[in-house]
Amino acid sequence: MATARLAALPRHRLQLLRWAGERRGAAPGSALHTRMPSISPKGTNSYIQGPTDVPLLDKTMGQCLEETVARFPNREALVFCRDGVRKTFAQFKEEVDQAAAGLLALGLRKGDRLGMWGPNKYEWVLMQFATAQAGIILVSVNPAYQASELEFVLRKVGCKALVFPTQFKTQKYYDILKQSCPELEKSSPGGIKSKRLPDLSIVIMCDSKLPGTFHMDEVMQAGDSSHMKQLRAMQQTLSCNEPINIQFTSGTTGSPKGATLSHRNIVNNANLVGLRLGIEGQESRCGLPAPLYHCLASVGGCMVMALHGTSCIFSSPSFEGKAALEAVSREKCSFLLGTPTMFIDMLSQPDFESYDLSTLRGGIIAGSPVPPDILKTIITKMHMPELVAELSTPDTFQLWKVSV
Numbered sequence: 001m002a003t004a005r006l007a008a009l010p011r012h013r014l015q016l017l018r019w020a021g022e023r024r025g026a027a028p029g030s031a032l033h034t035r036m037p038s039i040s041p042k043g044t045n046s047y048i049q050g051p052t053d054v055p056l057l058d059k060t061m062g063q064c065l066e067e068t069v070a071r072f073p074n075r076e077a078l079v080f081c082r083d084g085v086r087k088t089f090a091q092f093k094e095e096v097d098q099a100a101a102g103l104l105a106l107g108l109r110k111g112d113r114l115g116m117w118g119p120n121k122y123e124w125v126l127m128q129f130a131t132a133q134a135g136i137i138l139v140s141v142n143p144a145y146q147a148s149e150l151e152f153v154l155r156k157v158g159c160k161a162l163v164f165p166t167q168f169k170t171q172k173y174y175d176i177l178k179q180s181c182p183e184l185e186k187s188s189p190g191g192i193k194s195k196r197l198p199d200l201s202i203v204i205m206c207d208s209k210l211p212g213t214f215h216m217d218e219v220m221q222a223g224d225s226s227h228m229k230q231l232r233a234m235q236q237t238l239s240c241n242e243p244i245n246i247q248f249t250s251g252t253t254g255s256p257k258g259a260t261l262s263h264r265n266i267v268n269n270a271n272l273v274g275l276r277l278g279i280e281g282q283e284s285r286c287g288l289p290a291p292l293y294h295c296l297a298s299v300g301g302c303m304v305m306a307l308h309g310t311s312c313i314f315s316s317p318s319f320e321g322k323a324a325l326e327a328v329s330r331e332k333c334s335f336l337l338g339t340p341t342m343f344i345d346m347l348s349q350p351d352f353e354s355y356d357l358s359t360l361r362g363g364i365i366a367g368s369p370v371p372p373d374i375l376k377t378i379i380t381k382m383h384m385p386e387l388v389a390e391l392s393t394p395d396t397f398q399l400w401k402v403s404v
Contacts, residue, residue, distance in 0.1 A: 057271055058240050060263040061132035064270075065306040069093045075283065076311045078125060081327050085122045089309070092129075099130035101223025101231050106161070106190055106202055106214065110135030110234060113157050113199075113246070116293075117141035117150070117164040117173060119317035123206040123216055124292045125302050127163055132244050132263070135234055140247045140293040142256075143168060143318075147179035152255055154180075154197050157246050161202035166210070168317060174210050177203070187212035240264040247295060269295070270303035276388060277335060277362060279304070285311040287333040287363075289324040289342055296337055296366045296390065310335075321345035325355040336363040336384065340370045343378050352381075362386025 057064075073090035080086075087095070108114065114136050116127045131138040139157055141150065154162065164173040178184055181194040184203065192201045192212060202214065209215040223231075240263040248256040274280055286304070290297040305312045315327035319338075325346055328336060338346075343365060346352070360383045365375070370389060379387050 054272065054275065056264070056268050058264065059267050060235075060238050060240050061129065061244060061266060061303065061306065062235060062238070064267055064303075065093060065096070065129060068306055068309050072309045075309060076285075077305055078122065079311065079313045079331060080120070080122050081314065081323070081331070082316050083122065087122070092126075095126060095220070096129045096133055097228065097231065098220050098223060099126050100133035101227040102219035102221070103130060103134050103136060103161075103223075104230055104234075105222035105224070105227045106219065108134065108136055108161060108202070110237075111137065112160045113137045113139050114161040114163065115139040115141045115154060115157075115159040117143060117145070117162060118206065119143050119165075119168045120288070120292050120297070120314045121165065121206060121317060123163065123165075125312075128245075128292075128298060128302060129306065133235065134231060135238050135242070135244075137243055137260075138245050140245065140298065142248065142250065142293050143171065143291070145176075147176050149256060150176060151180040151196060153248060153258075154200060156256075157258060158199040159197075160199050161204065162200060163204040163206065163216075165206040166208045174205070174213075184212040189214045189218075238263070240267065245298075247293070247298075266299050266303050267307065269299050270307045273300050273364075274304045274308040274310070277304075277364075278386065279308050279310055279335070283309070283311075284334040285313055285331055285359075287313045287315065287324060287328050287331070287336040289315050289319045289327075289336075289338050290366065291318065294366075296339075296364065300337055300364060300390075319345075321349050322351075325349060325352065325357070328357055328360060329355045332359040334359060334361055336360060336382070338363070338365065340365060340367045340374060343382075344374060347377060347381065357383050360384050362388070364388055364390050366390040 069089045074088050076086060077089045077092045078085065078087045103114070114127065114131050116124055116138055118124060128138055139153070139159055141153060145153065162177070166172070166174060180196050181192065181200060183194050184192060187193070189212060190202050192203065194200055203212060204214045204216060204219055206216050242262055243260045244263050245261040245266060246258045247261065248258050250256065286301060288297050288301040290301070292298050292302070301312050304310055313327050313331045313333055316323040319342055321342070324338070324342070327333065362384050365378065365387060367390070375387070378384055
């Protein structure tokens with residue numbers, strides 16, 4: 001269906017070329033991840049042979065981060081502009097290990113599910129990689145979920161732990177959780193026994209400590225040398241084929257639907273995104289106004305960071321056009337990742353012309369089809385000649401080069 005939709009775009013003077021065809025001389029429209037013959041053979045099994053010129057990586061998320069830290073220990077990995085948080089790769093890795101050991105100290109084990117519920121904050125990325133280090137499956141929870149949606153997701157995947165801030169905008173997360181888990185307020189931290197959420201026993205708060213919860217600082221301090229030793233031993237048992245992330249659709253046509261991803265899924269998605277953007281081996285700074293619960297930011301941003309050594313720049317906890325432009329200008333971003341509406345909002349800012357976007361050279365626009373005049377404006381006015389369009393589901397990317 002995606003191919004059929006894109007096939008119509010040349011009629012609007014928009015040329016979309018799959019990367020593999022462009023860089024290897026294959027026919028226009030050939031895919032990076034599948035080279036289908038002109039006549040499809042009769043299927044004999046459930047596998048298809050993809051191209052072999054870009055070998056798939058058999059690494060875990062933790063192995064990728066460790067290798068990148070060894071290469072660029074003092075390079076900035078993460079910047080959260082609104083919160084004033086800056087972490088080098090070495091600092092980030094140290095805190096990831098502390099958090100992973102802390103999660104083990106709280107009683108979480110390999111294969112347990114931990115839900116991360118909230119806006120773009122440092123703790124989100126910290127939990128993304130700490131869970132991966134410990135073999136715990138991260139569940140990406142939409143920060144806009146209300147009680148019924150939250151309960152559905154937590155029950156669906158059997159979340160044992162849930163991490164969130166006290167509040168964001170009108171979302172009072174603790175109060176929302178209490179609607180499904182009234183036992184929370186009278187529970188001891190780590191000892192929740194809920195009728196409606198039978199798997200949930202641990203609640204961790206990022207910025208405060210309320211009844212029945214741990215504070216994130218307690219998690220960071222919980223692990224001792226024995227838990228660190230346990231972490232190292234457990235990492236030796238991790239396979240890149242094991243599940244490590246569950247992402248959900250928005251649920252606009254029914255209940256949210258989950259997609260389970262392995263290390264191998266996420267690592268190779270990020271590797272090919274990095275190659276497609278041409279950032280392999282280059283020091284690049286990537287602006288990320290997109291939400292972390294979506295694969296565009298968590299995989300196309302943070303996993304690309306851990307694999308290719310890019311710096312992730314988060315302009316605000318949720319999208320703000322003005323804040324995104326300020327971050328690109330101040331942090332000298334090389335790439336910008338967002339949706340069509342985000343780019344339209346940035347272009348519509350009344351003081352748009354006052355921002356220095358000259359350091360931009362490309363990025364990803366997530367969603368298609370996009371009106372050709374919008375694409376042309378982004379490429380020219382935002383200095384993004386290496387723009388690519390993304391078609392995605394919760395578990396995968398398709399990246400197409402855009403030329404107007």
